[in-house]
Amino acid sequence: MPTSSEVEKILVVSSQNELAELAQQAMGTSFEVIRAQDQQEGLEKARKEFPEVIILGHLEPQGTTFNLHRRLREGWITRNIPLLVVDIDTADRSRRALTMEEGLQMEADQYISLVGEDGQALSRLAEPIIRLRERVGKHLKERLNTFKEAVLDPDIFCVTWEQVAGRGAFEMQQEEIIENAMKAARRKKVHAVSVTDNPGGNPAISTEMLCTEIKKLGIEPLVHLAFRDKNRNECESLLFGLAALGVRNILMLTGDYPSRAGFKGQPKPVFDLDSVQGLQLVDLMNRGIDYEMAGRRVTLAPTDFFAGACISPFKQHESELLGQYYKLRKKIEAGAQFIITQLGYDMRKFHEILMWLKSSGNNVPVLANIYVLPYGAGKVMNANQIPGAVVTDKLLQDIDAERKAEDKGREARYLRAAKMYAVAKGMGFAGAHIGGHGLAYETLEYIIEKGEELDARWREFIPEFDYPQKSGFYLFKKDEKTGLNTREEASRQEKPSRPGIVLLSRIAHSLIFEPKSPLFKCLKPMARLIDRSPRLKPAFTYLEHLGKVILFNCMNCGDCALFDVGYLCPVSQCPKNQRNGPCGGSYNGWCEVYPNERLCIWVKAYRRLKAMGKEEEIGGNMVPPCNWELWETSSWLNFYMGRDHLAAKTGIARESCPEKGQDK
Amino acid sequence: MHITELIKQGKFVITCEIDSPKGVNHEDFLDKVDMVKESVDAVCVGDNLRAVMRCAPLAMCHLLQERAVEPVMQMNTRDRNRLAIQSDLLAAATLGVENIVVTTGYDVSLGDHREAVSVNDLDTAAIIRAAREMNEGRDLAGHTLEGASNFCIGVLTSLAPKSEPAGMERLEREVAEGALFIITQPVYQPDVLEKFMESASRLKLPVIVGHAMLKSASMASFLNSNVPDIHVPDGIIRQMEGHTREDLIKVSQQITIEFIKKVKPMCQGVHLIPMGWERYVSNIIEAL
Incomplete structure (x- = not known):
């Protein structure tokens, strides 16, 4: 198409x-x-x-x-x-x-x-x-893809309704999703019904299949595609299926880490692609994948996907937040056509995204996440039990006070959502992504109508959404008049790491791995010799691995990403193997999977690179997915022989692997 | 049992039209009969239906009788002269096929033998007279027959606005010649039937309303453009648009069910034309 x-x-x-x-x-x-x-x-x-x-x-x-x-x-x-x-x-x-x-x-x-x-x-x-x-x-x-039209039309405030897929084939949760979609299709206030992909890393009915059914009901579905559970081929295969069945809207997400609820234990986390690479895949599919098969060029029919990505501005540290924006820059470059925010309630943070887009010259429509928050869910989020969802202590106290009302805070809850709707619309968001546990269609419609009604008064409500994180970092200085942000960037005071390790690594790198260095010119023929020797090669590979285990906890992927992540290994130290920037799950700088135990490697990488004033590199360096052909081979030899992902940057010519006989 | 007998018993009569085979294999025809026979009172077989040459309906009606399904045989004015019509009627009577519906038949230009001669030796009223004469032991020329038939004669009529004035006149003649019940061309608007029932009330004849299942929006538009006596309203066409094949089957059944429910109090029966969707007839009848 x-x-x-x-x-x-x-x-x-x-x-x-x-x-x-x-x-x-x-x-x-x-x-x-x-x-x-x-x-x-x-x-x-x-x-x-x-x-x-x-x-x-x-x-x-x-x-x-x-x-x-x-x-x-x-x-x-x-x-x-x-x-x-x-x-x-x-x-x-x-x-x-x-x-x-x-x-x-x-x-x-x-x-x-x-x-x-x-x-x-x-x-x-x-x-x-x-x-x-x-x-x-x-x-x-x-x-026409009415969701796409609504997102891209500046005169339409687009509404998507998030449905959470549950475990099981014939459960009330699934029944409700279809009922909700039917109502939404009939009443025409919602532009797309989105369905989560194994939410919380728990097994659930396939969003792809539910979305195909929802499409038949006469409303655009929005498929969440999380890379936690699928490798690149599975993603491509699902995408082909969706394209063939006319499902065109995709939200690309890293995905929460797998939960322990899996069959006989915690599932294997896949994370073969990250959201940047996933967007690149979709972009390629939309242009028509072109490949060679048996000496013949094959061009596939282009697909018609409308793909978007997420961003979480609700991060406490400068290092955490900048990582989010660097990655967003790459997502947009990779072809993200719309953005949906993570769940949060701090309006200055919502505003920050729009300001960042404007100041970075990007014009991508953003949908604000509006989650109708009852006390129970707020408590869980406040305790950081839903990765990336931020509910501050003050917000939780407010909700706690509200629930003492006769209706247990229901009216206040809906009104908060309606006000968020009004403020998001007033600030210039392209739409709202509305969710809430057990949210009835009638409530959703109430929120939309109330939000539209309050639209003109949006500035009045900004002070009601003053929920900063404790000493939370904002990209821009506060505008005391509006309660939002000025155009002036805030100074970035976060202390960089001591430059020692990175500096040493950089020096070593530029001596050994820089094609222009004299040492490189000596090492290259040596590497070729080792690569071609059946006796030397295994010994060298073993020793290299040993050394790198000691230094970097190397997992022997053969396609080394140390250079991309401030000399930190994303294979061993990032549970989600993120090579292009942080996922959305970090919490106060901690890794989503090991809170209060391990720092997010992208926080560490930012601090290391900042020590040399090179932190911008995170946003500029597009890293391809790990090439699994190189698994358990020597990454140094792969580097010198131009076989790893860095060859595209260094320009080192590829020399094939002798024992494999041919260049794959 | 005669259609009129069933109506006298106070039954809302349901007849179903199944196409006679084009060829000598009749398994498919009988399979379709099996799909509907528990749900309907009689199966009606057309006579070179829509001017397409098919197996003579008498053979199919005979097969129906062997399976204890009440047959209704159509006979058109287009394909036979008065000798053939009368001899075929005698053949039907001999085999015990007694429900006869007389019709003019589509123009040959619509069918698959466009160069065929249209006979029209007798008009519908004359065929009805021939059958009534046979019931009294005579042929059209007044000769005495060996024994008398026991036909229950009906007539197929259009009630589309275009042909209505002439139609009503023709209907009166047909009734005068001995027609005992009326089957209408497919109808989709209950109010059209209501009007017809008013103007036909003086005839005091039971009316069985025809209804062909709509298989797609395009098929319905085709009916409107190509069949002069049928009109499917736009609302129904819109209702059928934008569905998958599977959903269309459901929508189509629903349209038929709703129509029959609405007309049931006005008339004495329904003549359902499933258009190849015989397998859904039992669903429809159950839903009434």
């Missing part, structure tokens, strides 16, 4: 030229009318050109139109393309597209009979042209 910048295509299959002319007249120059004269050509073009609509007219001999109509309807590639059967000049029976028997068995989306006057070409008449334009237009409109 073509992207919006391209000219949209309409395929007209008919042995009568008049129909194609009519279609071109009806649709104008923003559409390309592709013509096919017979069944074979029609079928081929329908499969290869990805038309937005297929118009089928009379084909010789009688019966061909019906046959082709059936094949298009049943074919995997074509079955979801709107199919219109058009009869022109119906007075002449032998020139009709379908016989009576065929017409009564028709499965096309639409049948139009266009009758002209005697001797006049239909394409000169206004009425049939208008009718055709209307009918084709209707189908084009139905194919």
Whole structure:
């Protein structure tokens, strides 16, 4: 399916030229009318050109139109393309597209009979042209991704509703998701229903499958894709499936670390891709994956995904927060078309994202996360039991006070959400991503309506969302008048690490691994010698590993990322193996998986790089996923032989692995 | 049992139209009969339906009788002269096929033998007279027959606004010649039937309302553009748009169920044309 910048295509299959002319007249120059004269050509073009609509007219001999109509309807590639059967000049029976028997068995989306006057070409008449334009237009409109339209349209405040998928096939949680989606589809206040992917790292019914069902209910689904449970092939395969079934909206997330609720124990964390790399994959798929198979170039049909990512501005430390923004920069560069925030209640933080986008010259729409927060959930979040979700002590106290009311704080809770809606809209967010445990559709609609009603007064509510984290860092200085941020950046006072280790590592690096250094020029032939020696190579690999275990706790991935993470190993020291920046789960600088025990390696990396004034590198350095072909091989040899991911940067020419015989 | 007998017993009669096979294999026809026979009172077989050459309905009606399913045989004015019509009626009577519905039949130009000659030796009223004469032991020329038939004669009528004035006149003649019940062309709007029931009330004949299942929005539009006597309202067409195949089957059944529920108090029965969706007939009847 073509992207919006391209000219949209309409395929007209008919042995009568008049129909194609009519279609071109009806649709104008923003559409390309592709013509096919017979069944074979029609079928081929329908499969290869990805038309937005297929118009089928009379084909010789009688019966061909019906046959082709059936094949298009049943074919995997074509079955979801709107199919219109058009009869022109119906007075002449032998020139009709379908016989009576065929017409009564028709499965096309639409049948139009266009009758002209005697001797006049239909394409000169206004009425049939208008009718055709209307009918084709209707189908084009139905194919639009209404969520994408809403997100990208500055005049629409987009609303998504988050549903949490639960464990089990036939449980009330699933029943409620479908019921909610049905209501949302009917009432048309929500632009997309999003479904979480194994939330909290717990096993749950597949979001992909639920979203496919939700799509059928007549509302756009938003699939969460977490990289915790799927490797790159599984991601690609799921994405192909979703594309084929017309599910186009994806939210790419690292994913919470697997929980202990798995079958017979905690599952293996995958994290083969991170969200930046996932976005790159989708971007590639949208352009049409191009690869070589058996010496032949194969280009896959482009997909039509609308992919977004998340950001958490609710971080306490400068190092934590900057990591989030550096990674966001990469996500946008990788093709994120929208952003959804993590859960939080500090409006100055929400505002900060918009300010960062503006100051960094990025114009990506952002949806503000609005979670309807009851005391119980607040308590859990306050205790950092939901990774990344920030509820401060003060907020928890406020909710605690509210629940003493007769309605147990319900009204206050809904009102808070409505005010967040109003403020988010007022500040310039593209929409709201609304969630809440057991939130009824009626409540959601109340929040939207109330939010719209309070919209004009949004500035009044800002002080109600003054929930800073303890000595929390903000990117910009506070604007005391509004309670939000000024354009002036705050000074970054966080103490860098002592430069010792990094400096040493850098020096060693520039001596040994810098292609321009004299030492490199001596080491390279040595490396080649070792690489080609069946006796030396295993010994060298073993010794290198041993040394790196002592220094970096090396896991022998063979595609070393020490240079990318301030000489910290993301394979051994980041439970989620993040090579492009921090995940959203850190808490007061601690790792999501080891709170109060281990610092997030990206916090450490920031501090190390800051010591040399190089922290910006985190946001500039796009790291590809680990190449598992190199697993348990010597990363130094891989480096010198140009086999690892750094070759793309250093320009070291690739030399194949001798024992593998050929360059894979 | 005669259709009129069933109506006299106070039953809301349900007949179902199943296409006669185009060819000599009739397994498919009988499979479809098995799908509907528990739910309907009679199965109706068309006579070269929609001007497409098919197996003569008498053979199918005979097979129906062997399976204890009440047959209704259609007979058109288009394909036979008065000799053939009368001899076929005698054949039907001989085999015990007694429910006959008389119709004009579609124009040959719509069918699969477009060069065929349309006979129209007798019109519908004349065929009805022939059958009534046979019930009295005579043929159309007044000759005495060996024994008399026992036909229950009905007529197929259109009630679309376009042909209504002429239609009502024709219907009156048909009733005068001995038609005992009326089956209508497919209807989709209860108010159209209501109007017809008002104007037909003076005929004092039971009316069985026709209803063909809609298989897709495009098929419904096709009916509107290509079949003069049928009109599917836009609302129903819209209701059918944008569904998957599976959902469409449900939507279609629902449309039929709702229609029948609405017309049930107005008429004496429904003539359901499943258009190949015989397997859903029992669902529909159960839902009534």
